[in-house]
Amino acid sequence: MRDDVMVNAADIARIADVGRAAVSNWRKRFDDFPKPIGGTATSPAFSLAEVEQWLRRHDRYVEVSPLERVWQGLRSTGDDLRLGEAVGNTGQFLLYLMRDEAGWRKLARLPDEEMLIRLPSAMAEVVTELPGESPREVRVDASQVRAIADLCRDLGPVDAFDGICERYVDAHSRRLLATPDDVAALMAALAATAGGTVLDPSCGIGTLLLASGATRAIGQDISVSASRLTAIRLLLRGMNAVIRSGDSLRADAFAGERVDAVVCNPPFNDRGWGYEELANDPRWEYGLPPRGESELAWVQHCLSHVRPGGLAVVMMPGVASSRRPGRRIRGNLLRAGALRAIVTLSVGAAPASSGAPDLWVLRRPIPGDSPPSDLLMINAGEDLALAEAAWRAYNDQTDLPSAARTMRIIDLLDEEVALSPTHRVPPQPQSEPSAFPRVREEAVAALAKLSVPELIPLTRRRDLPMTNVGELARAGVVTILQGPIKLNVERGPHPVLTTKDLFFDRAPTGRAEDEEGLITVEPGDVVAPMIARSDTVPRVIREGGAALGPQLLLFRLDAERLDPYFLAGCLRVTGESSIRLGSSARVDPRRAQLPRLPIEEQRVYGEAFRRLLDFENELRRLRAVGDDLVRLGFDGLLDGTLESG
Numbered sequence: 001m002r003d004d005v006m007v008n009a010a011d012i013a014r015i016a017d018v019g020r021a022a023v024s025n026w027r028k029r030f031d032d033f034p035k036p037i038g039g040t041a042t043s044p045a046f047s048l049a050e051v052e053q054w055l056r057r058h059d060r061y062v063e064v065s066p067l068e069r070v071w072q073g074l075r076s077t078g079d080d081l082r083l084g085e086a087v088g089n090t091g092q093f094l095l096y097l098m099r100d101e102a103g104w105r106k107l108a109r110l111p112d113e114e115m116l117i118r119l120p121s122a123m124a125e126v127v128t129e130l131p132g133e134s135p136r137e138v139r140v141d142a143s144q145v146r147a148i149a150d151l152c153r154d155l156g157p158v159d160a161f162d163g164i165c166e167r168y169v170d171a172h173s174r175r176l177l178a179t180p181d182d183v184a185a186l187m188a189a190l191a192a193t194a195g196g197t198v199l200d201p202s203c204g205i206g207t208l209l210l211a212s213g214a215t216r217a218i219g220q221d222i223s224v225s226a227s228r229l230t231a232i233r234l235l236l237r238g239m240n241a242v243i244r245s246g247d248s249l250r251a252d253a254f255a256g257e258r259v260d261a262v263v264c265n266p267p268f269n270d271r272g273w274g275y276e277e278l279a280n281d282p283r284w285e286y287g288l289p290p291r292g293e294s295e296l297a298w299v300q301h302c303l304s305h306v307r308p309g310g311l312a313v314v315m316m317p318g319v320a321s322s323r324r325p326g327r328r329i330r331g332n333l334l335r336a337g338a339l340r341a342i343v344t345l346s347v348g349a350a351p352a353s354s355g356a357p358d359l360w361v362l363r364r365p366i367p368g369d370s371p372p373s374d375l376l377m378i379n380a381g382e383d384l385a386l387a388e389a390a391w392r393a394y395n396d397q398t399d400l401p402s403a404a405r406t407m408r409i410i411d412l413l414d415e416e417v418a419l420s421p422t423h424r425v426p427p428q429p430q431s432e433p434s435a436f437p438r439v440r441e442e443a444v445a446a447l448a449k450l451s452v453p454e455l456i457p458l459t460r461r462r463d464l465p466m467t468n469v470g471e472l473a474r475a476g477v478v479t480i481l482q483g484p485i486k487l488n489v490e491r492g493p494h495p496v497l498t499t500k501d502l503f504f505d506r507a508p509t510g511r512a513e514d515e516e517g518l519i520t521v522e523p524g525d526v527v528a529p530m531i532a533r534s535d536t537v538p539r540v541i542r543e544g545g546a547a548l549g550p551q552l553l554l555f556r557l558d559a560e561r562l563d564p565y566f567l568a569g570c571l572r573v574t575g576e577s578s579i580r581l582g583s584s585a586r587v588d589p590r591r592a593q594l595p596r597l598p599i600e601e602q603r604v605y606g607e608a609f610r611r612l613l614d615f616e617n618e619l620r621r622l623r624a625v626g627d628d629l630v631r632l633g634f635d636g637l638l639d640g641t642l643e644s645g
Helices: 009-016 020-029 048-057 066-075 080-099 101-108 112-126 142-155 157-171 181-191 207-212 224-236 294-304 324-336 384-396 435-449 469-474 499-504 564-580 599-639
Strands: 044-047 197-200 216-221 240-245 259-264 306-316 339-345 358-363 374-381 404-408 466-468 478-482 494-497 510-512 526-529 552-557 593-595
Touching (some): 009 048, 044 048, 066 080, 066 157, 080 112, 080 157, 101 142, 112 142, 142 157, 157 224, 197 207, 207 216, 259 294, 294 306, 294 324, 294 358, 324 339, 339 384, 384 404, 466 469, 499 526, 526 564, 552 564, 564 593, 564 599
Parallel strands (some): 216 240, 259 306, 339 374
Antiparallel strands (some): 374 404, 466 593
16 A cells, blocks of 8 residues: 555544544644645645554554545545546446456466556456446556455455445535435335336436336436446446436437336536527427426436336426426426426435425326326425325325325416425424424524624724735745636536635536636635625635636635735725725726735734634525524414414
């Protein structure tokens, strides 16, 4: 195993079985704690070997598992954008080990250099059904390859790869929007996938297909690395699986194929789904999806792949059931009897949505059958068992549980065709779990967390010598980078940080193809809008790996000469000042003024700026929780599930 493997604070916390705060405390309290050997000032990286030695000296050592060592070795092989490729290649090697144990034993006896040369062709001969190209060379050293083989022998290929995938998802939780396991199980139950042929046309890393219990699983994803991971996870379990990479709407890899059931959690709000080139596509049986209603394109794509009488369960944003442009298609789905149920889940059930998503349960009509006269609506929230029970009762024609009711389709076909269960179905009675206490706890916790920054007034104004960002750039203190001016951020395998992400201080939501000129943000970078305004603010990047979006500038600092939060605060003041002065001109952040201070004083200012920015973020989150609490309170008082305390 290589001895230059690096770990960050989160890795150290997991290895030592402590919280991240403990690691931060160790760095402050102990002078002999290992010094960073990489990373950035805000996200330093340490030598795993040095960390292990320190933990042993201080009697805090917990044996690092072979799985953890393999994972850290993979992370050290390249940048984060290619980590998915490294994980996929590891999975292919595990498939090879499972299928050709004798062949590996022969290779393992060879000298390291010769083994590494022969291994790619050996894997390609045995593992032929994965999307994308097989690796032409092994990009880890021989000790890492042998460590993976040892891990496979000790844990088995399935557990070994599951452990690596879990760490990969944890490391990129803001980019890999995997369906929660309990929601995936519910979708499989509603679609009755067990024992059948099941399709997921937006399979991600395979969560829904793994939960399906299918005898034959087929899937497609626009990301080559994600589709490879799906294929590997299914094939390691011995499933009959066919997985392809590509854009399912534009280049359907399974055109004309009908399956028993479809489960799908498609990308939300994708305005680049192919409206122009797919206008005359035969899949639009219920109407051409409007440009801004990509989800209705996915609904009809899924229905086109289901045999008559088969079911499709599709995750949808809550607003898709009531947005005005989609009312014609919703009406046609109801008239044909294709839309059978809508289940509203809780906030967070779909990682791609900030609101409460819905599950649409659809059934492809059987020619000659009379269409049904009602639609099942379920306001399930967090009670996923209720949703499954209500769907079962509806099909068995028995009494429905609370928070579920049938609505006459003729009553729904008004001008709006608004189908949101939250507007038509009361929540569960107070005797069952209520969302109000939980949201109240979140509000109380948010209030307790709110720390109002304290700044001390000076008796005399302090005059500080000034410089600007342009001068610092010329002195080599900061490097200013700009991504592609024109970049389609609506589809592709790479996550992209957008201007909206900057404003909401959220994970990157854009997606882009791999093209020349993409700039990857790193922890410690400062990102600001190209033209400073009051509605977008600079941010210090905490988690790297995404590409820089259009209309954004990236400031990469020499952390020993310029503090990132100090710069972010000065850029923020520049953006605000143009608005406060009533000027119509917006200020280019490259011309931002900042005091000329030694790094120690910068860090003092930077800490104050950081507290102000954190306070602003907490206020925004508190407002969102407060809005939910007030809504739930009014609803509960009026429907009799809450009373005044």
